Amino acid sequence: xxxxxxxxxxxxxxxxxxxxxxxxxxxxxxxxxxxxxxxxxxxxxxxxxxxxxxxxxxxxxxxxxxxxxxxxxxxxxxxxxxxxxxxxxxxxxxxxxxxxxxxxxxxxxxxxxxxxxxxxx
Numbered sequence: 193x194x195x196x197x198x199x200x201x202x203x204x205x206x207x208x209x210x211x212x213x214x215x216x217x218x219x220x221x222x223x224x225x226x227x228x229x230x231x232x233x234x235x236x237x238x239x240x241x242x243x244x245x246x247x248x249x250x251x252x253x254x255x256x257x258x259x260x261x262x263x264x265x266x267x268x269x270x271x272x273x274x275x276x277x278x279x280x281x282x283x284x285x286x287x288x289x290x291x292x293x294x295x296x297x298x299x300x301x302x303x304x305x306x307x308x309x310x311x312x313x
Contacts, residue, residue, distance in 0.1 A: 197269050201270075204271060218249065218250065218253075221239055221254075225237055225254055242272075244283075257286035257287055258286045259285060259286065259287045259288070260287070260288045261289045261291050262290050262292075264290075264292050265292050289301055289305055
């Protein structure tokens, strides 16, 4: 898919269909996490989930914390706005990372985040 609005909507529709059919995306993630936990020494696994109810389901099944990445320099498109509309106003993410700069800034922030939250957590 493309990283334009039409491509995002297409990929979102495919994911929704697979979820409705057999919860395939979540089952694949559970399998991968189980594999890595058994065969790798990892400090953290990051799983990107945009849909609020799916994020909460992942957190209940796998444990862990929720992380919100915020970029105030980019206006969200309709697909992102739809995801954001699912989150209750009172919900508090466990961690928030601000990404208002360049990719280099994000890499530095991610490195600092990993050192602080993951390694010392």
